[in-house]
Amino acid sequence: MSGRPEALFPLFGAVETLDGIGPKTAQILEKAGVTKPRDILMTLPHNAIDRSKRQSVADVTPPVTVTVVVTVEAHYPPRAKGRPYRVAVRDAATQFQLVFFHARGDYLKKQLPEGGRRVVSGKVESFDGVFQMVHPDYMLLEEKIDTIPTFEPVYPLHAGITQKAMWKATRSALAMAPELAEWADPTLLARQGWPAWREALAQLHAPEDAGGLSLTHPARQRLAYDELLAHQMTLALARRKARRRAGRASQGTGRLTQAVIKALPYAPTGAQTRAFAEIAADLADEFRMNRLLQGDVGAGKTLVALVALLTVVEAGGQGVMMAPTEILARQHYDGLAPLAAEAGVRIELLTGRDKGRERAEKLAALAAGDIHILVGTHAVFQDDVHFADLRLAIIDEQHRFGVAQRMALGAKGQAVDVLVMTATPIPRSLALAQYGDMDVTVLDEKPPGRTPVKTALVSKGRMEEVVSHLQKAIADGRQAYWVCPLVEESEVVEMTAAEERFKRLRAALGEGVVGLVHGQMPPAEKDAAMARFVAGETKVLVATTVIEVGVNVPNASIMVIEHAENFGLAQLHQLRGRVGRGSDASTCLLMYEAPLSETEQRRLEILRETEDGFKIAEEDLSMRGAGDMIGTAQSGLPRFRIADIERQPDLMRIAQTDARAFLEKDPDLASPRGQAMRLLLWLMEQDKAIQLIGVG
Template sequence: MRPSLLDPLFASASALPGVGPKTGKLLDRLLGEPDRPARTLDLLLHLPLSGIDRRARPKVAEAPIGAVSTIKVRVTEHRPPRGKGPYRVLTEDETGDLTLIFFRANANWIEKLLPLGETRWVSGLVELFDAYRQMVHPDRILDEAGLAALPPVEPIYGLTEGLFPRVLAKAAAGALARLPQLPEWQDEKFFRATGWLSFGESLARLHHPQTPQDLAPEGKFFARLAYDELLSHQLSLRLVRAKAQVLRGRPQISDGALAKRILAALPFALTDDQAKAVAEISADLASDKRMLRLLQGDVGSGKTVVALLAMAHVIEAGRQAALMAPTEILARQHFATLKPLAEAAGLTIALMTGRDKAAERRATLEGLANGALDIVVGTHALVQEDVAFARLGLAAIDEQHRFGVHQRLALGEKGEAVDVLAMTATPIPRTLALAYFGDMELSSLREKPPGRQPIDTRAISVERIDEVVAGLARAIKTGARVYWVCPLVEGSEDSDLAAAQDRAEDLRKFFGAQVGLVHGQMKGRDKDAAMEDFSRGVTKVLVATTVIEVGVNVPEATIIVIEHAERFGLAQLHQLRGRVGRGSEKSSCVLLYAGPLGETARARLEILRETEDGFRIAEEDLRLRGEGEVLGARQSGAPGFKIARLDLHPDLLRAARDDAEKLLAADPDLTGERGRKLRLLLYLFERDTALRLLRAG
């Protein structure tokens, strides 16, 4: 049960003073969700984006041009418009004149607001026109009483159509008045060291800022609330994880005999990072706690081999293993990599996708159900109801952020105490890994297997496309194979983006039948056939959309051209570039861009030319784009922080993680004095699922 102390915050925002039905509907649109209206709490946590400083009170002659000033003036003359011109009001003080300009304004309203001969305060942007100072549509026109109520810094909020700034500010003030007196849940020593104010005082200062610095995301008021949010998130992650581990765990013991056979069949030795990851995973599997580990590795770092060694461990312990990939191309690629190694170790392996023939599917289902199959690789077809395992012990999920939470969980539900290994080829900045996957242990593969060649990366203007095509012609004559990546499938009149189908037609004029095409709208069989032709060298140029972004492995491909590179995210460009440089030949990546480049696009292309380190690239991507984009929009199951900014608050996240770990080690059920206070915090940031798990025992 939510403590009654918090009830006022979970009441509808429509019940606040001055919020009528019309404003209530607008607040619902801005802050509500499909199944619930906006609440007082939503208004409190909807913090200003910035503020307008209204503290400057200069004389007319001293008012800085191009800045907001609040000036005391006397109204000397009204000049109604001639034709379609503006309405002008002449005002003055002892230092000079200021003309107030109104377009399409109601004359009666202006005369009432600015009576001749009266003194008024006007606040707005001062500009110079024909050497005269003017203010177009003043933000505020006030008498002395109005000036007394003018906030020194006016908060600027995110709005929705029809909702006016002052209406939202008034509603936020009403919400603040409903905030109860809350106990301090932060550690006393830490709290004193930061110099922060309380939760309520920090909220009040952000909704009623005294200086523009009060609203800085790095400032102490914002930091206090960001830390509260991050701490609530880290606590809930750990509580959920602890419950999952306590409820479900089963040691899986192996002496490594199968792993030795696989290693003997490998054409290369494991890198130090791979060996370390295998050791970490083996320790998890042998433990009586359920494994939940994220294996992240840069492009081509050898995650699939690590996953196979983990599978060998559980198979030796008498269980089965499954590897689920988000696309059919990727599932087939994994199967092709794993099959020879698995069979060399005497393991049985099958592939399951949505396109299996009925007889194939029946045989696979039977093998999984009776235990004859050790390993299955597949798409989300693996989580369909009719798929049953005899004794599933390990669920490996590749590119796990591409699955919804329910799909990720569903595979683990196909057995008892199933250990979970999630994998991603998108290196995740440490900050994001803590926030989004803080319930998982983390293994990272930074080293490339021996023999990988560096990739020569160049940015070239699309105006030089003829030179690029001529260069490809020379390379193809020497046996090279080329990817050409486009952002769209087919052209449209309102888009200047190169389209894959159009580009394939263009390139066929030069290279004829040597040009293949693959994109996400093709049927699975056609996609596979196009990939197979390219892999076998039947086609030399493969025009593709980002369907080839992950998992596609053709070592003979040594050139990739990425058209409209400026439109792709940095991590995505890095993933695409990773399709080449997979063999022993020198490889190159051509980033074709259409100018003029914006600052962010230019920075992206520069970083890509400078480095192939996916982890550095991920950190830069976070800095340039923020966390919502780095992981591919807002995913189901992602934290969706309201206040915390992971690009600005990484230190706060680390501190919150340490704090949560220490606290739960000492008070795992949050029943101590601070623990009881922190339960309020979990309700405030709606992380109370963890509390329900605690109650469920």
């Protein structure tokens, strides 16, 4: 696709080409990511000031902004240094004062001659019963009243930029915005009553009332949709290209996978069996696989991953599984190794810890094809890591890996198939934003033998009751976790709280019954304390959130979470997932400190109502927002300027359907609407998409 269309040149020029923006302002704007007229257009007002004309300041209750016509009566220069300059004026009903600090008298006399009529607009306040307007925003000749916007937009500002500069800049950016051919589906526009792109911008930068600022305003929905459509178009193009990219057909024989499934103590769930089939079909196909495997706590993703890896080993290839941290990589390795042994397959772990000869030996075995499955951290991206025949890459916890890293991994082997796994149930709108280029498999059943967990809310005042409940349970041979309060800022405070709780429970329940783990312990001590609990030597494990991920103790059937109101929904859901792994009925007690805020109450009630991780994630999204939910810095989430995926999830869905359907009809974007679609991609800076369309 040659270059940026000429119609868009002005919008992609320097931001200084706009009125009101000099080199200094341009520098400040650049820090906020605003470098060209297009970015100014995409910065929408978030508030507005009503500047409609009033008869008199007497008609309002200060403090409030008023626009009024006045006659200048008298000037009162300051009597002493540092005092304000005052000008007495009269409107249709009353006298009031205009107040100026550090003002030049000659300038004010020229602007506001005694006896002259002027229109002034600014904030009116009352001091000792006298109305004052300090530094009016506007002082104009009466006939220029039309140049004051009736409903003036207020822009999100960065230090050192005035509203006036933003107002001027947005007006001149609007003047540069061309009329563009329509890329949206005409039936959608008609159904939603949306204006054309340029008209939508004009409406939003000059709102007529408060409705013009709301998310539901047709013009705002239109622009949000454009942003999401460009994003989904990019993902759809990437998906199409990946699907067309020649892969390697890896046809499994079933020899190894059957051996492992036979050795399992239980039969796979229906969801797992479905996942095996979908993945096997993708692997056997000559196109590349690009699939997301989403599963809730304990839905059995490890088995699905292993079956996929063994399938490519059966076909004569190698597989790699990657995790974001060394702990998780080791955990995967520990989980996979015994099963791989059943199949007689060689599996190894490669992390940053491997050095010198040991590392060299692993790399040689990998290059020779002697290692069938490699588990590691992103250390497997390094240039000296060569595979004999890499067919499948499995990435765990994808939101730590961006799309670019996915591609780098794909380059490691000849047409590598990619499977991404996530244990965090992701709401649909977020999944579309992050993984719209992938096919999705959801594990929505729990393996047999997992019992539902009964969740109850208890106030901290009932601590004694909870402890006696624990005594009974321990006497019945059961085990429990006791999670201590989360302290945001300080692990030391967390540790002290945990040690305190440990001493109290030990006093109540007896020596040798209670164990302790927290983040400040040396790893060996932590592992030893965990091992004693796993072996059933200790009955209660007092812990900070270090147990959130990956501990499997089927006999533990009670989870007490202290100060549950301080935890996030997803975290509480993950913690609760540590119990209910055996055949005993399990309970989770959410202990809270009364009174609860409305949000805290809602959070805890959601957990009581449902164990469905996806439902919980949807609620979490609407309560917290996308960036918080997955940690914006490493989320790989696109940053939208106008669209709000928490509050406009439906638009994301429509955009995905439209993008995929349009590409089916016009894969080369050659039709008139396809050409308009290219304009949209350039406008929204979807450079990746433009490369994907290739030369057109």
